[in-house]
Amino acid sequence: MFRIGHGYDVHRLVENRKLILGGVEIPHDKGLLGHSDADVVVHAIMDSMLGALALGDIGHLFPDTDEKFKGADSMKLLHKVCQIIAEKGYKVGNIDATIIAQSPKLAPYIFTMRENIAKVCNCDISQISVKATTEEKLGFTGEKLGISAHAVVLLIKR
Numbered sequence: 001m002f003r004i005g006h007g008y009d010v011h012r013l014v015e016n017r018k019l020i021l022g023g024v025e026i027p028h029d030k031g032l033l034g035h036s037d038a039d040v041v042v043h044a045i046m047d048s049m050l051g052a053l054a055l056g057d058i059g060h061l062f063p064d065t066d067e068k069f070k071g072a073d074s075m076k077l078l079h080k081v082c083q084i085i086a087e088k089g090y091k092v093g094n095i096d097a098t099i100i101a102q103s104p105k106l107a108p109y110i111f112t113m114r115e116n117i118a119k120v121c122n123c124d125i126s127q128i129s130v131k132a133t134t135e136e137k138l139g140f141t142g143e144k145l146g147i148s149a150h151a152v153v154l155l156i157k158r
């Protein structure tokens with residue numbers, strides 16, 4: 001009836017890259033490095049959904065050795081994961097995601113991230129939670145070397 005999943009992801013912050021989180025391009029002096037657009041929160045969400053059904057992870061599904069996924073829009077990859085979940089007979093009950101970033105301030109973008117994710121997952125925005133926090137200048141996120149994200153999902157049998 002129910003399946004629960006957890007996802008975690010990290011990307012390094014570098015110059016000359018766009019910062020894209022939850023499908024929103026956020027003005028910042030650095031962006032996340034990755035084979036795709038490096039949307040770390042969407043990656044954590046996809047891993048939580050795949051994890052809930054024990055289907056492996058996005059590295060397995062969308063290998064970074066495949067040119068097809070170079071610069072890929074992670075929202076499109078999320079759409080693909082939602083299709084896989086649906087094929088297995090499940091839908092999203094709710095998602096709770098946390099982005100860990102020292103900067104920039106993400107509060108102004110949270111609502112649009114939730115809207116974007118809800119749209120792709122065919123959910124109401126009330127089913128999608130995105131939160132942002134810092135690690136009080138500690139560790140790699142605190143030193144602005146990277147951004148990480150956690151996600152938990154509950155899938156419901158259709």
Ligand code: ZN
Nearest residue numbers: 009038040043
């Ligand atoms: Zn990633």
